[in-house]
Amino acid sequence: MTKKTSTRWNDIELEAAVDAYLGMLQKERVSEPFNKAEINRNLREGALSARGKSSVEMRMHNLSSIFIAMGLRRVEGYVPRDNAGTNIRSKIQAILESKGVSTSTSYVASTDIKSPNQKTEESSTDFLSPPPPGNKYPKSVTSTTTTYERDLKVRDWVLKNAKGKCEGCGQDAPFLLTDGAPCLEVHHVRRLADNGSDRTTNAVALCPNCHRRCHLSADGKMFTASLYERLNRLIIEDPDVNK
Ligand SMILES: [Zn+2]
Ligand SMILES: [Zn+2]
Known part of the structure; x- marks a missing residue:
């Protein structure tokens, strides 16, 4: 087995992963089949040559979680796994925005400073959680309904x-x-x-x-x-x- 790096992903690597992810989303949108293993392999033969198969796979799961948090649709086959730091999230948001994909959430670095009227989640009963991201590209479902012929x-x-x-x-x-x-x-x-x-x-x-x-x-x-x-x-x- 070749030794694969465990260092932080650089911008080029992240962008390659995002590109591949967007490509899969696009294929899903037009119901075109794709092979996840093949996409993973192609990435490792290119920009992600320093990464292992499972590391690339984990990145895709992780992109699902980031996409959803940004109000974007995710690739069906990649169940969201939320294991990316704020830094990675904001980098990915920047990559998406540079590609003209608009996202609904801004990732700002967390801070300990609370303004005087800011309530903590525990102490408030009227705390309004952030609006849910929803789906930018809702999936269409085909349903059957009975209709009656009307005069x-x-x-x-x-x-x-x-x-x-x-x-x-x-x-x-x-x-x-x-x-x-x-x-x-x-x-x-x-x-x-x-x-x-x-x-x-x-x-x-x-x-x-x-x-x-x-x-x-x-x-x-x-x-x-x-x-x-x-x-x-x-x-x-x-x-x-x-x-
Ligand atoms: Zn009626
Ligand atoms: Zn009426």
Whole structure:
């Protein structure tokens, strides 16, 4: 086995690692397969000739942790391992910024000096932790949802009949849509998923707030009951009776 150095990584080495990491990210983004072992080997045949395989591998894991902390997406195959010092982190941030990758966090050297109104984490109950970095490039997920075919005539009739006012709260639609139509949504009082029918006797025009109230609120059931009372055209449907 050849003796590999354990000295601090220099800027050229760090940049080579960052380049390789960005390359893998790019491949992931376009769903192009890549071979991590091969990338590791190529690095050690080039700028990282002074480093061992596991040292390069550790650097990639460590880049994942740094990327995430900076609000960037990480390479899937490299679980974050947070073992880099502030010095390395700020160097990597500088390398990324020199490549036009904008990062959301600044790494500043830690200090013992606290301003008078700065609270320690232990003593404060209202300590607000720093905002989470999130993902600059959120992954897309494909999900399957069931949709029901709706009769556009029913929808249009319900919307027209509402005359721009929400049938839940009686208020004007909160704003107009780009086509000039009032922003109202057609809601099926007995949901289609619960065997509700797609007829004007089961559909109402609601403002987005009232619509969400039907679906999500703690008093959704009561609110739905009030719709039946309010609107004479609605007919309470029995879920067990086939429409
Ligand atoms: Zn409303
Ligand atoms: Zn709805």
